[in-house]
Amino acid sequence: MAVGSMTPKERFIAALNGQPVDRPCAASITSVVNFELMDLVGPHFPEANTEPGPMAELAASAHDVMGFDSVMPVFGIAQEATAIGCVVDFSDPDNMPTPQFAPWADRDAEIRLPDGFPDSFFEDKYVKCALDAIRLLKSHFGDKVMILGKVMGPWTLSYHAYNVQEFLMDTIADPDRVRKSLDTLSQVPILFAKAQLEAGADAIVWADHATGDLIRNTMYRDFLLWRHQELVPQVPAPVILHCCGRSLDRIEYFRETPFAMYHFESANAPEKMVAGAEDKIRLAGNINNPQLLMQKTPEDVRVEVQRVIDAGVDIIAPECAVPLQTPVENLKTIVAVCEANR
Numbered sequence: 001m002a003v004g005s006m007t008p009k010e011r012f013i014a015a016l017n018g019q020p021v022d023r024p025c026a027a028s029i030t031s032v033v034n035f036e037l038m039d040l041v042g043p044h045f046p047e048a049n050t051e052p053g054p055m056a057e058l059a060a061s062a063h064d065v066m067g068f069d070s071v072m073p074v075f076g077i078a079q080e081a082t083a084i085g086c087v088v089d090f091s092d093p094d095n096m097p098t099p100q101f102a103p104w105a106d107r108d109a110e111i112r113l114p115d116g117f118p119d120s121f122f123e124d125k126y127v128k129c130a131l132d133a134i135r136l137l138k139s140h141f142g143d144k145v146m147i148l149g150k151v152m153g154p155w156t157l158s159y160h161a162y163n164v165q166e167f168l169m170d171t172i173a174d175p176d177r178v179r180k181s182l183d184t185l186s187q188v189p190i191l192f193a194k195a196q197l198e199a200g201a202d203a204i205v206w207a208d209h210a211t212g213d214l215i216r217n218t219m220y221r222d223f224l225l226w227r228h229q230e231l232v233p234q235v236p237a238p239v240i241l242h243c244c245g246r247s248l249d250r251i252e253y254f255r256e257t258p259f260a261m262y263h264f265e266s267a268n269a270p271e272k273m274v275a276g277a278e279d280k281i282r283l284a285g286n287i288n289n290p291q292l293l294m295q296k297t298p299e300d301v302r303v304e305v306q307r308v309i310d311a312g313v314d315i316i317a318p319e320c321a322v323p324l325q326t327p328v329e330n331l332k333t334i335v336a337v338c339e340a341n342r
Contacts, residue, residue, distance in 0.1 A: 003020045003021060003022045004022065005022055006021065006022045007143075007144050007145075008063065008068075008069035008070070008144060008145045008146060009069070009143055009144060009145055009146045009202065011023070011025045011069050012025050012027060012069045012070050012146035012202075012315065013146070013202075013238075015282070015314045015315045016203065016238055016240075016260055016261055016282055016314070016315070017260075017282070018279070018282050018314065022342060023338055023339060023341050023342040024309050024315075024316050024337075024338040024341050025069050025314070025315045025316065025338065026067070026068050026069055026315075026316050026317070026334050026335045026337075026338040026339075027068055027069050027070040027146070027284065027315045027316070027317045028062040028068045028070050028071060028072045028148075028317065028318075029070070029072065029148065029205060029240065029242065029263045029284050029285075029315070029317045029318075030072060030075075030150070030205065030207075030242060030263070030317075030318070030320050030321045031072060031074075031075040031076070031321035031322065032062050032066065032068065032072075032318060032321075032322050032326075032331055033048070033058055033059075033061075033062070033075050033322075033324070034322060034323070034324050034325065034326045034327075034328065034331075035324050035325060036326075036327060036328045037058070037061055037065065037066075037328055038058065040061070040065060040328065041057060041058055041061045041065065042054075042057065043055070043057050043058045044093060045092070045093045045094070045095075045096075046090050046091050046092065046093055046097070048075070049075060049076065049090050049096075049097055049126075049129075050090050050125070050126065050129060051129060052128075052129050052130075052132035052133040052135075052136060053133075053136065055073050055075075055129060055130070055133040056073055056132075056133040056134075056136035056137050056140070058073075058075075059071045059072060059073035059075075059133065059137060060137060060140055060141070063141070063145045065328070066328065066331050066332050066335060067332065067335040067339075068331075068334075068335060069145065069146055070145065070146035070147070070148050071137055071141070071145055071146070071147055071148065072148045072150060072205070073130060073133040073134060073137060074130050074133075074149070074150040075096065075321065076096035076097050076098070076321070077096070077098070077152060077156065077207060078090075078096075078097045078098055078099055078126075078160070079126050079127065079129075079130050079150075080121070080124075080126070080127055080151070080152060080157075080188060080192055081099045081126075081152075081157075081160045081161075082124055082125075082126055083114075083120065083121045083124035083126070083127050084103075084113060084114065084117075084121075084157065084160070084161055084185070084188060085103040085113070085114050085161060086099040086100075086101060086102060086103060086160050086161060087099065087100045087101035088100060088126075090126070094324070095324070096321065096324075099160045102160060102161055102162055102163040102166075103161055104161050104162045104163070104181065105162065105163035105166055107166075111162075111177070111180050111181055111184055112184060113184060113185075113188075118187075118191055121188070121191065121192075122195065127192070127195075130149075130196070131195055131196060131199045132199075134147060134149060134196055134199040134200050134201050135199045135200055137200065138199070138200025139200075146202050146203065147200055147201050147202050148201060148202070148203055148204070148205050148240075149192075149193060149196030149197065149199075149201035149203070149204045149205070150196075150204065150205040150206075150207065151188075151189035151192045151193050151196070151204060151205070151206055151207070152188075152189060152207050152208075153189050153206050153207060153208030153224075153228075153231075154181070154182040154183075154185040154186045154188070154189065154208070154224075154227065154231075155182065155208040155209060155210050155223070155224055156207050156208050156209045157185040157188055157189075158178070158181045158182060158185060159209065161181065161185065162181050167181065168214060168215065171215065171219055171223065175223075178223065179223070182223060182224075182227060186227060186231055189206060189231070190231060190234050190235065193206070193235045193237075193239070194235065194236070197235070197236065197237050201237070202237065202238075203237050203238040203239065203240060203260075204235055204237060204238070204239045204240070205239075205240045205242055205263065206232070206235075206239050206240065206241055206242065206259070207242040207243070208224065208228075208241065208242075208243060209243055209244050209245075210223075210224055210243060210250075211243055211244045211245030211246065211247060212245055212246035212247050212248075212249055212250065213244070213245035213246055213267075214245070217249040217250040217252075217253065220250050220253055221250075221253050225253050225256065225257065228241075228257045228258070228259070229256070229257055229258060232257060232258040232259060233258050238260040238261070239258070239259055239260060240259065240260060240261040240262070240263055240284065241254060241257070241259040241261070241262045241263065242262075242263040242320070243262070243263075243264070244265055244320055245265055245267055246265075246267045246268060247262075247264055247265070247267075247268055248268050248269075248272055248273060248276055251273060251276035251277055251281075252276065254277075254281055255276075255277055255278060255280040255281045256280075257281070259281060260281070260282060261281065261282040261283065261284050261314065261315070262277070262281050262282070262283055262284070263283075263284040263285055263317065264283065264284070264285040264286050264319070265285065265286055265319040265320060266285070266286045266287065266288035266289075266292075266319045268286060269311075270283075270285070270286055270307065270308045270311035270312075270313050271311045271312075273285075273286070273311075273313075274311050274312045274313060282314040282315070283312075283313045283314050283315070284313065284314060284315035284316075284317050285308070285313060285315075285316075285317055285319050286308060286313065286317075286319045287301070287304060287305060287308060287316065287317065287318050287319060287334060288304065288319060289318055289319055289320060289321075289322050289323055289326070290323060292304055292330075293318060293322055293323075293326050293327075293330045293331065294322070294323045294325055294326045294327075294330075296330070297330075298329055298330055298333040301330045301333040301334065301337075302333055302336075302337050305333065305334050305337040305338070306337055306341075309337070309338070309341055316334060316337075316338055317334075318331070318334070
């Protein structure tokens with residue numbers, strides 16, 4: 001069925017719902033910012049991670065410079081970490097910010113959120129930065145371009161607050177402590193997601209890195225599946241799951257969740273992921289970052305993007321936040337191939 005010309009937002013929403021589109025949707029689901037783009041547009045790290053104006057301007061360039069159908073202002077995974085008691089270094093101009101101190105790593109530490117939560121959460125500088133950047137993007141784009149917010153789910157927040165190694169070990173050694181961490185942190189993504197929607201986001205990316213690179217699929221089933229089934233419907237907008245790494249062995253569980261879409265990595269063949277989704281959850285991805293987008297030619301990118309389109313992936317996107325050394329031309333090629341498939 002022929003479809004008339006769509007705006008970027010209309011195209012994204014149609015693809016998110018598994019409906020016909022005028023051409024494949026090319027999107028920034030996590031982050032497409034890079035050093036070359038910073039030089040072209042002006043804002044650089046660290047200001048683009050800590051100040052709403054530079055953050056919004058750099059995020060907007062995903063559409064204004066490269067042509068993607070969506071924009072995403074929360075480039076890293078640490079935006080809400082300081083508000084739950086972590087220490088994060090936002091000062092490095094050459095890297096994404098990452099948590100440096102996990103408040104629950106000490107086994108004598110009480111698993112609880114900081115005093116004053118949730119009011120203190122929304123007083124946090126970096127939480128405010130993300131919300132203000134979304135407001136600026138909404139003012140800039142209106143309803144033309146899809147604006148995505150992003151939250152960390154309780155599993156990823158536990159990596160930050162608990163310490164990755166200790167948390168993963170305790171899934172076996174002390175599962176009750178793991179459950180307490182997940183229970184305590186489950187309210188954070190709901191609060192942050194609702195605030196981002198009120199600020200102007202159209203949908204939410206929910207990162208929960210329960211990847212096959214670190215845990216068995218049964219761990220996702222036992223610790224997270226039922227939580228996602230309870231939590232995600234509390235967000236009054238479409239929610240897109242992002243989980244890195246190998247995940248074909250857990251798509252059977254992802255498709256039982258209320259997530260509208262799963263954003264997946266190149267460790268999973270697109271044809272197999274489409275088959276595993278069984279048309280029960282839409283898919284976004286899975287253009288390889290470190291080998292393809294960062295190091296290969298636009299023609300190499302063109303071939304892989306066409307493969308992912310032909311496999312039936314609903315939204316074409318880099319598999320995760322692109323390396324900061326990624327050339328702008330390779331990212332533009334994703335859009336160009338999608339435009340050529342009208």
